[in-house]
Amino acid sequence: MEKNLEQLSLSADIPVAASTDDSANEAAGATANDEVSKLQKRKKKKSKSKSCSSLGALAKNNSALPSQKCMEGRFPWKIVVKSGRGRCAIATRDIKAGEVIVSECALAFVLRSSFRTIACHNCCKDFSKESTSIQCRVCNYSLFCQECWESTRELHQECCSVIKLIGDIAVEEDCDKDLLRLMLFLALQRHSTMNETKDTVGIRGGIRGDILYSSFQDAMALQTHENKVSESWRLSVARACERLAEHATNEITNFQNSKGDLEYLACLINANAHGMGAQGIHNTDIAIGIFPFVSMLNHSCRPNCCFYSEGNVMHVRATKDITKNSELCLSYINLYEARGTRKEQLAVSKHFDCACSRCTEPLTSSVDRFLEGVLCNVKGCNGVLVKQPQSFANASTEQPAGLWQCDTCLGILDPTICISQGQAKSLDERPWDTLNNAQTRLSAAISVYKERRFKEARKQLEDFLSEFTGKLHPLHVLLFDALTPLMNCCRVLGDAEGGVKACRTIIDCMEKVLSGPSLELANFYFCLGEMYSERADSVESSAILAKRYKKQAQEAFNHVRQLRRICLEKATLSL
Secondary structure (H helix, E strand, C coil), X not given: CCCCCHHHCCXXXXXXXXXXXXXXXXXXXXXXXXXXHHHHXXXXXXXXXXXXXXXXXXXXXXXXXXXXXXXXXXXXXXXXXECCCEEEEEECCCECCCXXXXXXXXXXXEECHHHCCCECCCCCCECCCCCCCEECCCCCCXXXXXXXXXXXXXXXXXHHHHHHHHHHHHHHCCCCHHHHHHHHHHHHHHHHHHCCCCCCCCCCCEEECCEEECCHHHHHCCCCCHHHCCHHHHHHHHHHHHHHHHHHHHHCCCCCCCHHHHHHHXXXXXXXXXXXXXXXXXXCEEEEEECCCHHHCEECCCCCEEEEEECCEEXXXXXXXXXXXXXXXXXXXXXXXXXXXXXXXXXXXXXCCCCCHHHHCCHHHCCXXXXXXXXXXXXXXXXXXXECCHHHHCCCCCCCCCCEEECCCCCEECHHXXXXXXXXXXXXXXXXXXXXXXXXHHHHHHHHHHCCCHHHHHHHHHHHHHHHECCECCCCHHHHHHHXXXXXXXXXXXXXXXXHHHHHHHHHHHHHHCCCCCHXXXXXXXXXXXXXXXXXXXXXXXXXXXXXXXXXXXXXXXXXHHHHXXXXXXXXXXX
């Protein structure tokens, strides 16, 4: 998930209503008040870590998804349970790069609030220039294409009075409104399942064409990690769910989801929702949805699959050749990050400690050391100084930092000793000081960039790169993070040459650090092709230069086609 759900991470443990269980007391003959009180206290204590919803029975058993059998034989993988990893997606045969792993229709989704006007709220297809959107006049929020409005008007009108209230509830209870909307729509999937007839049964929990349609029961088999969320999230969501459950019960016919059910769904969404992109070369995360089978693919910082969406369907494809019995993995986060940053993001947002091959290989031999390394300037060394984990130093928790070690000369620096002595032995500059200065300078430049002061931002970004190139490793994440805003500044200011230089550096870094094709890499190659085309147009008076730039543009666009053929099965530049 961006492609992770950080914007919705108000998620929570679920507060549990205390059970008095009067009938059980009567059966046991518990008539004394003190005995009843003791029984209630024991029940309260026992229930603190449990949800007051019964929706998670399948998840607790780590069982197969109810619709799993329908996909076996149709897609080249199966779900197995592995000790220490839980459910995993395992290839049932050799898979070629570019092959479809699964195509799944969202069980429920919502447009992000900031993008609510650009796509249909029922099918998630972009509104084209030729088509017009229809906005519901009751909630004044939801928009539909003509076809969807005609087919879903009655269903929407039943719940739109509740949708209208969600914005106010979210603000008043300090809760994310997109989370609440998706929670309501997921609850309505349970509602529709409970009211299935012989004419509608089978639409969910099966395959139509090449698309898998998961069921509400499939979603209920997903893990929620409800016991790992913050207390502040728990409380805000609990208050919002109480109000939402009351309104929905009053406004929606046969709405049978309690406050506890809604809280459970909120946790499930927070742990499992996937971002959904707008169609176009420049992918944008405009929606979030629940895809139970896509969620069966675990995370790896060296993924062998990628995902993208078309409308409300999520497609997963192999990005490299995969052998039989290998695990299929996606990436949930930005992979051009230091190891510690990646692990922290996954621990906070997805509640696990990443132990993929990239995160577990020794730092001294991993490309990860370059993303956070400071160049060692001991004479004749040219190695990389990397801050070691706290356990490396076997130090007490009172120490402010771990040791730093060079991967070449193996020199070790202890910040606490160097600070007390006021020097870093033979180093001209202490690596932690270099890193802190770089972070401060980059943060200041990015702030100016976000204010759209592009000329000033470009100057600060170029000064930053000039000063810290040669101090930080060329692949360092801070240097990399300066390149995209610099490229954008150059493009805004009409400097295609400067933009090309920054873009080529970005591509070079990505190809050295990240394994396999990706849509992000395709996007940068597309930008490169655009800028070469701009340069060709700007030098029409020189036929030789124009021809050279056009050739370079074509080479960049060919890379786009190759990457898109694997990631999207589309070798064209346009969608």
